[in-house]
Amino acid sequence: MTKNATLTIDGNSFELPIHTPSAGPDVIDIRKLYGQAGVFTYDPGFTSTAACDSTITFIDGDKGELLHRGYPIDQLASQSHYLEVCFLLLYGYLPEADELEKFERLVTNHTMIHEQMHNFFRGFRRDAPPMATMVGVVGAMSAFYHDSTDINDEHQREVASIRLVAKMPTIAAMAYKYSIGQPFVYPRNDLDYASNFLNMCFSVPAEEYQVNPILARAMDRIFTLHADHEQNASTSTVRLASSSGANPFACIAAGIACLWGPSHGGANQACLEMLKEIGSIDRIPEFIARAKDKNDSYRLMGFGHRVYKNFDPRATVMKESADEVLELLGVEDNPLLQVAMELEKQALADPYFAEKKLFPNVDFYSGIILEAMGFPTSMFTPIFAMARTVGWISQWKEQLADPQLKIGRPRQLYMGETSRDYVDIEKR
Numbered sequence: 479m480t481k482n483a484t485l486t487i488d489g490n491s492f493e494l495p496i497h498t499p500s501a502g503p504d505v506i507d508i509r510k511l512y513g514q515a516g517v518f519t520y521d522p523g524f525t526s527t528a529a530c531d532s533t534i535t536f537i538d539g540d541k542g543e544l545l546h547r548g549y550p551i552d553q554l555a556s557q558s559h560y561l562e563v564c565f566l567l568l569y570g571y572l573p574e575a576d577e578l579e580k581f582e583r584l585v586t587n588h589t590m591i592h593e594q595m596h597n598f599f600r601g602f603r604r605d606a607p608p609m610a611t612m613v614g615v616v617g618a619m620s621a622f623y624h625d626s627t628d629i630n631d632e633h634q635r636e637v638a639s640i641r642l643v644a645k646m647p648t649i650a651a652m653a654y655k656y657s658i659g660q661p662f663v664y665p666r667n668d669l670d671y672a673s674n675f676l677n678m679c680f681s682v683p684a685e686e687y688q689v690n691p692i693l694a695r696a697m698d699r700i701f702t703l704h705a706d707h708e709q710n711a712s713t714s715t716v717r718l719a720s721s722s723g724a725n726p727f728a729c730i731a732a733g734i735a736c737l738w739g740p741s742h743g744g745a746n747q748a749c750l751e752m753l754k755e756i757g758s759i760d761r762i763p764e765f766i767a768r769a770k771d772k773n774d775s776y777r778l779m780g781f782g783h784r785v786y787k788n789f790d791p792r793a794t795v796m797k798e799s800a801d802e803v804l805e806l807l808g809v810e811d812n813p814l815l816q817v818a819m820e821l822e823k824q825a826l827a828d829p830y831f832a833e834k835k836l837f838p839n840v841d842f843y844s845g846i847i848l849e850a851m852g853f854p855t856s857m858f859t860p861i862f863a864m865a866r867t868v869g870w871i872s873q874w875k876e877q878l879a880d881p882q883l884k885i886g887r888p889r890q891l892y893m894g895e896t897s898r899d900y901v902d903i904e905k906r
C-alpha cells in the first residue's frame with residue numbers, strides 16, 4: 479500500500495509518494511514536485527536528501543551501525559579480509575571458496591601498471607603530495623586502458639573494476655616511493671593484497687624485506703574499514719561524474735580529488751598533524767577550548783560525522799588495531815596515542831561534544847596506526863583512497879545498471895540580480 483505525503487502551498491495540495499526502505503527512514507519522492515507545484519526543495523549539503531537508491535551499504539547513525547550488503551562491519555573486520563569484502567561489495571554476496579580464489583587470482587594478476595605510466599611519476603616534482611600524483615595518474619589510466627573505458631559494455635566495466643582495485647595499491651606505493659626518492663618496487667604475485675602493498679612501500683633492492691604478518695593483518699583491516707560508506711561526498715562525486723557518461727578512470731580520479739579535503743578523507747592526515755601540534759596532554763584543554771569557540775573556525779580533526787551521532791563503529795575497531803600494532807612495535811607508550819586517548823576522554827566528557835554528538839570517527843585512530851607502521855602523514859589519504867576505490871567502483875557499477883539513470887543536475891535558490899540592461903563604460 480503506497481503512503482503519500484501531502485504538501486499544501488497557497489491552498490493547493492500535492493500528493494508526494496513515500497517509499498519505505500528495507501532499513502532506515504522513509505523517503506518522500508519529490509521527482510515530480512517541480513512539474514506539479516513549480517517549486518524546488520532546498521537542501522545545501524544534502525543533510526535530508528536521498529540522492530539514489532542502493533543495496534550496497536547501510537548506515538544507522540544513531541545506533542552506530544554499518545552494514546555492507548547486510549553484514550556488520552565489526553564481523554567483516556574480524557572474520558573476513560579485504561579482497562573478500564571487495565567481492566561482497568562488487569557482487570552482493572559472500573563468495574564460495576573457488577569463486578574467492580578465482581577473484582583473488584584475477585586481482586593479483588592485474589596489479590602491475592603499464593610500464594610507460596612510470597614516466598608520469600617522473601613528471602612530478604619529488605615533493606609533490608602523493609594525493610596529487612594519484613589524482614593525475616589515475617585520471618591518466620584512461621589514456622592507457624582504452625579497452626575498458628566504454629561504460630556501455632558490461633565486460634569493459636568489469637575489466638575496469640578489476641584493474642582499478644588491483645592497481646590502486648601499486649599506484650599509491652609508487653607515489654610514495656617517488657616522493658622519497660627510492661626506486662619503484664614491482665608487485666609480487668606470491669604476496670596477499672596487504673602484504674604486497676607493504677612490500678611495495680617499504681622494501682628496497684639493497685636488502686631482503688620481510689612483511690610482518692601482524693602489520694599486514696592490521697593493514698588489511700584498515701582497508702576493510704575504509705572500503706565503502708554509503709553516499710559520502712567522494713562517492714557522490716563519483717556517481718555525479720558517472721551520470722554524465724564519463725569513463726571509470728575519470729570518475730575515480732574525481733572521487734580521489736573530493737576525498738582529499740580535510741573535512742573528508744584528508745581528516746586522517748589533519749588529525750595526526752593536530753595531535754602533533756597539541757604535543758602533550760597538558761595542552762589538550764587549549765585545543766578543546768578553540769574547537770568550542772564560536773568565533774574560531776578550528777575543529778578537532780577526527781571528531782564528528784554527518785551521519786554517526788553516537789559512535790563510528792569503524793573507530794571502535796580501529797582503536798583495537800591501534801593497540802595491537804603499537805604493542806607489537808613496542809610503542810604502546812606512543813606519545814601521540816597517549817594524547818589521542820586523553821583528548822578522546824576529555825572531549826567526550828565535555829558537554830559541548832556530547833550535545834553536538836561529536837565522537838571520534840574512522841580517521842581518529844587510523845593515522846596513529848599508519849604513522850606507527852612508518853607511513854608519513856602524506857600517505858594517509860592515499861591509503862584511504864586506495865581502500866575506498868572498491869566502494870566507489872561498486873556504487874559506480876550499481877548506478878550504471880539503474881534503468882532510471884539520468885544525468886545529475888541539481889537546481890538552486892537564486893539570490894542574485896534579476897534581469898538588467900548592460901551599461902556602457904562611459905555611463906558607469
Ligand code: SDX
Pocket residue numbers: 523706707709710711740741742743745769770776777778779780781782783784785834836839840841
Ligand atoms: C569522513 O560522510 C562520510 O561517510 C565520510 C566518511 C567516509 O567513510 O566516507 O565517514 C569519512 O570524512 C569522516 C569525517 C572526517 N572529518 C573530520 O574528522 C573533520 C572534522 N569533522 C568536521 O569537519 C565535521 O564533523 C564533519 C565535516 C565530519 C561533519 O560536519 P557536519 O555534519 O556538516 O556537521 P556541522 O559542520 O553542521 O557541525 C555541527 C556542529 C557545528 O556547530 P554549530 O554550528 O551547530 O554551533 O558541530 C560542530 C560544528 O561547529 N562541529 C565541530 C566538529 N564537527 C562539527 N566542532 C568541533 N570539532 C569538530 N570536529
